[in-house]
């Protein structure tokens with residue numbers, strides 16, 4: 001493949017970290033995700049959260065109902081496969097884990113340190129109290145997905161991910177050496193190096209915004225709320241390392257958009273919500289990032305192979321084609337109850353688009 005690549009056909013990607021939200025929001029988010037992805041791992045930070053297998057199954061049915069009601073193609077409807085996660089709380093038991101592992105619907109368990117991010121108030125307050133649950137996950141081969149930031153008030157927001165690696169993750173790995181763990185949405189070279197230094201049971205997802213942007217984009221020339229997500233964008237040197245590892249061909253790094261819809265007025269607000277809405281144009285965004293460093297040939301591994309390999313799932317068989325045809329990102333999408341949803345890079349033009 002050369003710089004002059006103008007069309008790229010890759011195996012159909014999966015999104016290993018997405019927020020679809022619930023109820024009326026699903027009418028927008030489900031078709032957007034299903035247009036590009038086969039499997040998606042649905043985050044459980046609903047209000048109230050998805051805490052057990054029954055709740056996960058009910059949530060999956062609501063997602064599938066909106067899929068059927070949408071006007072996307074029958075082919076995409078048949079291919080879309082939402083996989084569920086449980087939200088780990090101080091009350092989660094080893095039995096909950098066993099039931100989840102045997103359900104065939106729950107793909108992983110998500111740990112939000114209490115207070116770390118959107119809807120994390122019910123998250124874990126003391127990791128040391130999770131020993132039984134982690135043991136059960138290890139036994140039943142159910143991966144642990146981490147929002148990897150410490151939450152102490154005195155820790156600077158730009159240091160919270162690195163502190164998590166040193167103070168929390170290293171200990172979990174030492175105590176549960178065969179537990180599969182994904183550091184979700186990594187944002188620092190520290191996290192990339194940490195993951196690279198571990199065995200194959202430790203992997204990471206990377207979002208499009210952390211590959212394309214850094215904190216200057218968020219803060220220079222006025223505050224840009226649509227670049228605000230957690231963990232927060234870091235310095236350019238971190239962005240560069242993330243781009244290096246994502247495009248390196250290492251199977252430890254794979255696609256997780258962390259597409260996190262919040263209505264436009266909740267983002268453009270004196271106390272704006274954290275999260276970038278990217279699912280709808282995620283593949284053109286990732287293609288643009290990979291192409292920016294001449295590595296578009298590495299996109300397929302990152303987007304369509306490494307995540308499935310990590311989760312022990314088959315690689316998809318269908319394909320999707322990207323073309324180097326400019327894409328004007330819409331300024332907004334209709335969202336429920338008359339609200340709008342502003343996508344990442346709204347109003348900008350991307351060099352890559354999806355071939356329809």
Ligand SMILES: NC(=O)N[C@@H](CC(=O)O)C(=O)O
Nearest residue numbers: 019117118229230260274275
């Ligand atoms: N990433 C974000 O900034 N927000 C996510 C939560 C999360 O993934 O941390 C959300 O649910 O809005």
Ligand SMILES: [Zn+2]
Nearest residue numbers: 117147230231
């Ligand atoms: Zn998170």
Ligand SMILES: [Zn+2]
Nearest residue numbers: 019043258260
């Ligand atoms: Zn997320």
